[in-house]
Amino acid sequence: MIVVLLNVYLALLFILVKLRVVPFNLFWKVSPVIVLLLLLVGLFIPMNWGAPQGPALVVRQSIAIVPDVAGEVIDVPVAANTPLKAGEILFKIDPTPYRSQLKALEAQYKLQEQRLSQMTQLQSTGSGRAFDVEQRQAEADQLKAQLEGAQWNLDKTVIRAPADGYVTNLALRKGARVSNLPLSPVMSFVDTADTIIGVEINQIDARYIAPGQPVELTFKFAPGQVFPGQVESVLQAISTGQAQVSGAAVTPIAIQSAPFVVRVKLDDQAFAASLPAGATGDAAIFTDRVKAAHIIRKVLLRQIAILNYVNPF
Known part of the structure; x- marks a missing residue:
């Protein structure tokens, strides 16, 4: 320009x-x-600093799916990259051992209730001790708690989508054996309920950015188009400024001026929801300073939008 x-x-x-x-x-x-x-x-x-510009990136929350119970997978009804609603079934684990455990506890609990009823009748006639009734009641309460745990385990043999989204890179198949170890996820679920768009702004240009300021964005995914939005927040921390808990003394590093990240929100939420995770582009933020330069920044951003037809980088 x-x-x-x-x-x-x-x-x-x-x-x-x-x-x-x-x-x-x-x-x-x-x-x-x-x-x-x-x-x-x-x-x-x-x-x-009046109209700072920086690269934009679309990010979505990824949830590592780890079953709460272990067992053999008997059904995987989902397909990769297919939209799902919260609560839809992702896969099923063989419920036979958990159903058997539940039935055994139900039988024990039923017997314990009968014994408790008998002890209560004996106490009411003066033939039984209050201690025996209390002991049977405690055993019945313990079995009831175990029943609730067994029912929970049985319910968890059906693994459901935690939110609206889709499963990506699906490799799980029927017959596979899964565990409930936290470091052994069986699939990755991408949450589409919230679209996060971050813009990197150099530190020397970020001084006047504030929530609510207008933003314009263009994406490689949609060349030639410019989308309005607004600043949601300026993230107050980056990894280089984070203190890690350790037993070592301070380790000096070569300090560099890393850019800050600004979270923005598109006005067109339907388009934002259609953006793939990892979509990149450029964004310009219009502060209340140097307003005479805003029109130049708008022109520059539209030049970038047009060049996106031929520029893959």
Whole structure:
């Protein structure tokens, strides 16, 4: 853009010199350099903090699916990358051992209730001890708690979608044996209930960014288009500023000025929901400073949007 403005100035200067409106003296000869410096110092450098621009990335929450019970998989009704609603079945584990355990506990609990009833009747007639009734009651309560646990295990043999989304990279098949170890997930579930769009902004340009400010974004996924939105928040921490708990002393590192991340939200939520996780693009944030440069930033962003038809990087 600065090249375009400078060329426009040179064209006007050439016309004015040819028409003898201005003399072609030393001042006008060096005026392009003066104009270039004025554009840099007065407009384009301040534009970086008045209307900062940075790369954008679409991120979705990924949930590692780990079953609560172990066993043999008997059914996998889902297909990879197919939209699912919260509560739909992902896969089933053979319930036979858990159903057998539940039935055994139900039989024990039924017998314990009968014994409790008998002890209560004996106590009411003076033939039994209160201690025996209390002991039977405690045993009945313990079996009831075990029954609830067994029922929970049986229910967990059917694994359901935790939210709206889809399963990606599905490798689980019928006959596979799964465990409930936390480090052994069996599939990855992508939550589409919330679309996270992050924009990286250099630290020197992020000083005036605040929630609610307007944003424009263009994506490689949708070349030639610009989508409006607004700033949701400026993340207050990045990994380089995070203190890790350890038993070692402070380890000095080469400190670098990493960009901050700004979370933005598109006005068109239907389009945001259609964006694949990992979609990239560029975004411009329009603060309440250097408003004269906003129109230039809008033009630059639209140039990027058009170049997205041919620029894969």
